[in-house]
Structures are given as C-alpha cells and as structure tokens.
Amino acid sequence: MGLRRYLVSKTAWYLGALLVAVVLNFLLPRLIPGNPVDVIVSQLGRGGMSSEAQAAIYQQFLEQFGLDKPLWDQFWIYVTHALQGNLGLSFSFYPTPVSDLISQSLPFTLVLQIPAIILGWIIGNLLGAVAAYKGGSWDKSVFTTSLVFNSMPYYCLSIILLYGLAVVLGWFPPGGAYSLGNSPEWSWDFFSDALQYWWLPFLSLLLINIGGQAVGMRSMAIYELGSDYVNYSRSLGIGDRKMTGYIFRNAMLPQITGLALSIGTMVGGALITELVFNYPGMGTLLFSAISANDYPIVQAVTLIITVAVLVANYLVEVLYGFIDPRIRAAKSGEK
Amino acid sequence: MTNIQSNAVVAETEGPVAPVEPETPKAKARPAWRSLNFGPRLWVSVGIILVITLLAFVGPLFYPYGPDQKVGSIYDSPSAEHILGTENFGYDVIAVLMASTRNSLINGLLAGTLATFIGVLIGILAGYVGGWLEEALMGITNIVLAIPAIVILILISISLQSTNIPFLKGIAGLALVIGITSWPWTARAVRAQASSVATREHIDVAKLSGARTPGILVFDVLPYLASYVVMAWVLQLASAILAESTLSMLGLGVSGTNSLGMQLHWALAFQAVATGAWWAFLPPTIVLTLISFGFLYLQSSLDEVFNPRLRRGKKKNLAAAAKRREEAARKLAEQGDAVGVAA
Numbered sequence: 001m002g003l004r005r006y007l008v009s010k011t012a013w014y015l016g017a018l019l020v021a022v023v024l025n026f027l028l029p030r031l032i033p034g035n036p037v038d039v040i041v042s043q044l045g046r047g048g049m050s051s052e053a054q055a056a057i058y059q060q061f062l063e064q065f066g067l068d069k070p071l072w073d074q075f076w077i078y079v080t081h082a083l084q085g086n087l088g089l090s091f092s093f094y095p096t097p098v099s100d101l102i103s104q105s106l107p108f109t110l111v112l113q114i115p116a117i118i119l120g121w122i123i124g125n126l127l128g129a130v131a132a133y134k135g136g137s138w139d140k141s142v143f144t145t146s147l148v149f150n151s152m153p154y155y156c157l158s159i160i161l162l163y164g165l166a167v168v169l170g171w172f173p174p175g176g177a178y179s180l181g182n183s184p185e186w187s188w189d190f191f192s193d194a195l196q197y198w199w200l201p202f203l204s205l206l207l208i209n210i211g212g213q214a215v216g217m218r219s220m221a222i223y224e225l226g227s228d229y230v231n232y233s234r235s236l237g238i239g240d241r242k243m244t245g246y247i248f249r250n251a252m253l254p255q256i257t258g259l260a261l262s263i264g265t266m267v268g269g270a271l272i273t274e275l276v277f278n279y280p281g282m283g284t285l286l287f288s289a290i291s292a293n294d295y296p297i298v299q300a301v302t303l304i305i306t307v308a309v310l311v312a313n314y315l316v317e318v319l320y321g322f323i324d325p326r327i328r329a330a331k332s333g334e335k
Numbered sequence: 336m337t338n339i340q341s342n343a344v345v346a347e348t349e350g351p352v353a354p355v356e357p358e359t360p361k362a363k364a365r366p367a368w369r370s371l372n373f374g375p376r377l378w379v380s381v382g383i384i385l386v387i388t389l390l391a392f393v394g395p396l397f398y399p400y401g402p403d404q405k406v407g408s409i410y411d412s413p414s415a416e417h418i419l420g421t422e423n424f425g426y427d428v429i430a431v432l433m434a435s436t437r438n439s440l441i442n443g444l445l446a447g448t449l450a451t452f453i454g455v456l457i458g459i460l461a462g463y464v465g466g467w468l469e470e471a472l473m474g475i476t477n478i479v480l481a482i483p484a485i486v487i488l489i490l491i492s493i494s495l496q497s498t499n500i501p502f503l504k505g506i507a508g509l510a511l512v513i514g515i516t517s518w519p520w521t522a523r524a525v526r527a528q529a530s531s532v533a534t535r536e537h538i539d540v541a542k543l544s545g546a547r548t549p550g551i552l553v554f555d556v557l558p559y560l561a562s563y564v565v566m567a568w569v570l571q572l573a574s575a576i577l578a579e580s581t582l583s584m585l586g587l588g589v590s591g592t593n594s595l596g597m598q599l600h601w602a603l604a605f606q607a608v609a610t611g612a613w614w615a616f617l618p619p620t621i622v623l624t625l626i627s628f629g630f631l632y633l634q635s636s637l638d639e640v641f642n643p644r645l646r647r648g649k650k651k652n653l654a655a656a657a658k659r660r661e662e663a664a665r666k667l668a669e670q671g672d673a674v675g676v677a678a
Contacts, residue, residue, distance in 0.1 A: 016474070017481040024482070028490040148624075151631040153577050155584060155599065156620045163608055163617070174609055215635075261480065268485030272584055276603065290493070291586050298493060302486040309483045 006321045014314045021306040025299060026078050057089075082303065088296035090289075098300045101285060106304070109281035113270050116202055120209025121259055127210065128217025129248050132225060143218055149211025154269030158204040158276040165200060172200045175278040201277045205270055216258050220251035253324055260316035264309045271305075376636035383629035387622065391436035400427040402434035402593055409605065410612040420614040422598070423605035432618050435593040439626070442510050442594065443576035449514030450575065451568040454521025455560070461522070462529025463556055464548070473526060480519040487516050488578060492587040509589055513578045521567040525560060532559045562641040566634050573630035580623055595619045 069077075081087070087098040124146070131142035149157070166174040173179070178194045224230065224247045233243060271283030278284065282301055289297035321327050400406055400417075407421040414420070419428035461472040491512045495504065532538070533556065541555045557564075576595075582588055583596025584603070602608070602616035 013474075013477060014481065017478040020478050021482045021486075024487060025490065028487075028494055147632060147635065148628055151573070151628040152624050153580065153627060155581075156624045159599070159608060159616055159620050163611075163613060167608060167611055219638075264481075264483035264485070268483055268581070271485070272581055275584065276608075286489075287585055290489075295493075298489070302490055306482055306486050310481055313481055 002327050003321055006327045010317050014310055018310050025303050026075055087300040090294055090297055098296050105281050105285045112201055116205035116209055117266055120206050121213050124210040124213025125217045125255055128214035129221045132218045132221030146211040146214035149207050150215045154208055155272040155276050158273045161204045173197050201273055201279050217255055220254055224251045256320045260313045263312045267309055374636055380629050380633035383625055391440050394433045400430040402430045413614050422615045423601050428614055431593055435595045435598050436622055438593055439576050439595045442506050442579045443572045445510035446513035446575035447572035450517040450571045451521055454518035455525050455564055458522040458525025459529045459552055462526040463533045476519045476522045484516050492582055506589055513575050528560050528563050529556055532556050566637050569630050569634045573627050576626055595623050
C-alpha cells in the first residue's frame with residue numbers, strides 16, 4: 001500500500017512540475033515588453049535578411065503563436081504543437097524546422113551525458129565509501145581530490161583538459177565531434193572516428209560527476225560508521241565484509257535521491273562543456289541560437305532539457321520507491 | 336544538534352572530569368567561539384578567499400593598467416611589462432582579471448545573500464508554522480527544485496536582455512535573477528531544521544509568555560539555525576558566482592562589463608584555446624576554480640566545526656586528549672587519597 005501511495009504522490013508532483021515548467025517556458029518569453037515577434041523580426045532585419053523572408057517569418061509566427069488570440073488560446077496552440085513535435089521554424093537556418101536541428105544534435109548530447117552520469121555515480125559512490133571506511137591517508141587524498149573536482153565548474157576542467165591533453169600534448173583532437181569531411185552516419189568508420197573526439201568531453205564530465213558523488217557518499221558513510229547499529233554489530237563480532245555491505249546499502253539510499261536532485265545540475269554543466277569542446281550537441285546548439293537570437297530554438301532546447309531532466313528525476317524516484325523497504329512498509333502517509 | 340554551543344561543550348568534556356580547584360581570577364572564561372574546533376582546513380579556505388578578495392579589491396589600486404586601457408593587440412604574449420600578456424581586445428589580462436573577479440564577487444554576494452534570505456524565510460515559515468502553509472510552500476519548493484535552474488536562468492535572462500529598464504540590465508539585475516532562482520535548496524534544508532526546533536520546549540515558553548510569531552521566528556528559532564544558515568550562505572555565494580559565469584559564457588551576461596565568465600566567453604569566441612594563448616583563459620579558469628573550491632572547502636570545514644559527528648579524531652589530538660584524561664584521573668586519585676588521609 002505504501003508503495004502505491006508513494007508512486008501516486010510522486011507522479012502527481014512531477015506532473016505538477018512539468019506543467020509549471022511548460023507554463024514558464026511559454027510565459028517567460030512573452031514577458032518581453034512589446035510584441036516579441038516585432039522585436040525579433042526587427043533584430044533579424046538588421047542581420048541583412050531580405051524583407052520577403054522577414055514578412056514570411058512574421059506571418060508564420062503570427063500563425064504559429066496565434067498572437068492576436070487571448071493568452072489562454074495561445075498556450076493551447078503552443079502545447080498541442082509541442083506534443084505533435086512541431087517546435088516551429090528556426091530563424092537563423094530559415095526555413096529548417098527546429099525539430100530537425102534538434103534531432104541532429106540530441107544524439108551527441110545523449111552519448112556524452114548518459115554514460116558520464118551513470119558511470120560517475122557508480123564510481124563516485126564506491127570511491128566515497130572506500131574513503132570513509134579506510135580513513136587515514138586514503139580518505140584524505142580521495143576526499144581532497146574529489147572536493148577539488150566537485151567544486152571545479154564543469155567548463156573549467158574542460159578548458160584545462162582541452163588545453164593540456166589536446167592542444168599541448170596532442171593526445172586527443174582539439175574539439176569537434178568527428179573529423180572534417182566525415183559526416184554522421186551509421187558506419188563503423190564514423191563511429192571509430194567519433195570515438196576519439198568523444199573521450200575528452202566524456203572524461204571531463206565523468207571526473208566531475210565522480211567527485212561530486214564521492215564527496216556526498218563519504219560523508220554519508222562516515223555518518224553510518226558512527227551509528228549505533230554499527231557499534232553494536234561490531235561488538236557482536238560481525239565481520240568487516242558484512243559490515244561494509246550494511247553500511248554501503250544504508251548510505252546508498254540518500255545518494256539515490258541525491259542523484260535525482262543533481263541530474264539537473266549535471267545536464268546544465270554538460271551543456272557548457274559541449275560549448276568548450278565545440279561538440280555539436282544541445283549545448284552548442286543553444287549557444288549558437290542565443291547568439292543569433294534564434295528564439296524558437298532556445299525555447300525548444302530549454303523545453304527538451306526540462307522534460308528530459310524531469311523524466312530522469314521521476315524514474316530515479318520511482319526506482320527509489322522500489323529499493324527503500326521503508327516505503328513498502330509504510331502503512332500510513334509519512335512525510 | 337543545531338546548537339553550536341552545546342556541541343562545543345560536548346566536544347570539550349571527555350573522560351572523567353576532575354573537580355576543578357577554584358582558580359585565581361587571573362583569566363576570564365574562554366569565549367564561546369574559542370571552544371569551536373577550527374581545523375586547518377578552515378584556515379586554508381579562509382586564506383584562499385581572502386587572497387582572491389584582496390586581488391579583486393585592493394589589487395587594482397596598485398596595478399598600473401586599467402581594465403579599459405588598450406595596451407596591445409590581440410593575444411600579445413606575456414612580457415615583462417604585461418606579465419600575463421593581453422587578451423583579445425588588447426587589454427592587459429591582469430587588469431581585466433582583477434576587475435572581473437571584483438564583479439563576480441559582488442554579483443555572488445548580492446545573489447547569494449538574496450537566495451539565502453528567500454530560502455531561510457520560506458524554510459523557516461514552512462517548518463515553524465506547518466500545516467497547509469508548509470504543504471504549499473514545500474510544494475512550490477519541490478517544483479522549482481525539479482526544474483533545472485539553468486533553464487529558468489536562460490529564459491529569464493533572455494527576456495531581461497530586451498528590457499529597457501537600466502537597473503535590470505546591469506549586474507544587479509543578473510544578481511536578482513540568480514537570487515530568485517536558487518533558493519530552493521536552502522529552503523528545504525532550513526525547513527527540516529526549523530520544524531525540529533519548533534517542537535522544543537522553549538518555543539512553548541515563548542508562546543505562553545505572549546510572544547508573537549514573527550518575534551518567535553527571529554529570536555527563538557533563527558538562532559538555533561544559525562550554523563545552517565551560515566553554511567547555506569557560503570554555498571549560495573559559490574553557486575551564485577558559478578551561475579553568473581555559466582550565463583556569461585553562454586553569452587547572456589551583462590554586456591560591456593567584466594566578469595570571469597565573460598572573460599572565458601571572449602577567450603572561447605576568439606579561439607584562445609586552439610591558438611594556445613593560455614594567458615587569456617587559464618587565469619579566469621584558475622580564479623573561478625579557486626573561488627569555488629575555497630567556498631566549498633570552507634563550507635565542509637564549517638560543517639565539521641558545527642557537526643562533530645563528521646569530525647575524525649586526529650592522532651595528535653587523540654594523544655593530547657588521552658594525556659588530559661590521564662592527568663584528570665591522576666588528580667582525582669590524588670584527591671581521593673587526600674580525602675582518605677583526612678578521614
């Protein structure tokens with residue numbers, strides 16, 4: 001019973017968060033004083049776009065957003081279009097649909113971030129637990145190193161790695177995602193080529209994620225090490241191996257919630273990492289869209305990031321419901 | 336757990352306590368803060384922050400070049416005259432770095448303080464008052480927490496760029512945006528602590544003596560949260576500085592001002608990394624890392640000061656404590672003997 005209650009309430013919360021996020025994504029751009037289309041189109045005009053194209057964009061925009069209609073109708077148009085995968089047309093690559101641009105860059109972001117987040121979480125937790133358990137110089141070195149990586153902004157480590165390993169030492173190609181002349185396709189050649197470019201951004205994300213998780217896990221495990229059940233079991237003469245198992249599992253639970261809460265930060269940091277490495281993912285797309293005032297792209301990228309982060313959070317929380325026995329055991333609503 | 340003093344006292348009293356002989360009133364009692372266990376980590380982090388603050392605020396007074404003084408062309412190599420060369424606009428890197436650090440610190444201070452203030456206000460109200468207010472406030476907090484902050488930051492700052500209000504376009508505007516988007520962490524942590532303080536007896540006493548809710552919150556609840564608020568504030572300072580540089584790197588910073596993120600933004604835009612002009616991008620990178628590391632290290636060492644369970648005994652200290660206990664036991668034994676002889 002407890003589990004069902006938990007799942008229902010989590011689902012409700014995340015649906016609420018999704019609604020708020022979509023509303024914000026819709027509303028914030030409209031807070032710009034004046035008609036956003038006027039502002040954007042006049043900015044485009046300065047960029048030397050032909051008046052014909054301007055008029056077309058203007059018309060397309062009025063239609064797409066229904067700017068003459070009340071706000072409520074506009075919102076419905078926005079939501080229904082987004083659900084159909086229609087995210088509008090790009091300004092800077094007119095008339096390419098935004099969804100095309102996104103489907104080109106999304107895979108790069110995914111292959112970079114998903115392994116970095118999952119591996120970083122696993123390695124970081126193991127390291128943190130070992131550091132807490134062993135103590136002494138192990139603890140000191142692991143903790144300080146993790147703290148340095150944890151506190152380092154993503155892009156700072158990226159810049160240092162890029163300069164040191166790619167520019168000075170030349171071990172990795174300096175930026176980009178594949179060699180010039182190559183183009184994304186399902187072939188072995190392309191993948192082996194892209195893999196060389198993938199290592200460095202992946203490594204910089206991985207190191208920081210490991211650092212963050214290790215710092216958290218270490219303090220959790222130290223907390224557990226000092227608790228009564230550990231002292232009691234020790235006095236009973238329970239072996240080290242078994243004890244580490246208990247401690248690890250208990251310290252793990254908060255780390256799972258921690259993962260849910262930090263996915264958003266990780267994704268945000270990874271966007272800038274892409275920028276540093278000139279990796280053609282969502283971050284670079286977002287950056288070029290911001291500098292080109294390509295509003296439909298910015299809005300679409302932020303929407304996709306939000307939805308992805310919310311879905312990932314939701315999955316982690318559901319998983320937590322299955323893992324934590326207290327939730328299954330809870331009979332009445334417990335906060 | 337939240338009481339700094341009681342922790343300090345617990346940390347101090349270990350082993351059998353010898354009856355203290357009435358001392359000559361030569362020394363005053365040790366002030367409470369002296370009994371806090373400030374470790375070397377704390378001094379290291381304070382040192383880092385202090386050096387950077389000096390660089391930002393005092394450095395420009397002694398440095399011969401200004402941040403808006405064109406002294407060379409793009410990426411001039413370091414020389415005796417310009418120790419870190421020039422950046423892409425031909426300005427002296429050190430001069431720009433000092434101005435950037437100052438702006439980043441000011442921005443962090445404004446935004447971090449605002450975020451801490453909002454977070455503490457919401458957390459303390461939710462935790463103390465409870466009921467539907469708690470549900471509503473924490474609902475909002477959890478929703479804001481779930482939406483990635485960077486997304487909201489990007490959307491608001493894009494909107495801000497096209498406003499005509501000069502205040503919102505400056506550093507203060509950016510700080511405001513960062514402040515109003517980064518409070519939820521603090522609110523959550525403070526709520527948990529506040530609701531545990533709310534059940535203590537002294538709150539009942541305050542209520543019975545007719546204190547009003549705002550008064551109770553400020554005088555009876557807040558002091559118990561002081562250590563958490565300080566730690567949250569330190570974290571918020573660091574994250575606000577990082578948030579500003581992230582936005583600036585994306586090209587959403589305050590145009591025309593120097594900040595660490597802006598410096599990196601221009602270095603990337605002008606291919607400093609690929610051309611090997613390390614003096615243009617390494618200094619802001621290192622300063623940002625140091626700021627961030629300094630604040631996080633400060634936070635974690637404060638955590639150990641306020642929260643002795645996280646602290647691990649050092650061998651040196653353990654030996655000293657053992658010696659103290661031995662001494663105390665010896666005194667006790669001596670006194671026992673003395674009493675025995677007298678009887």
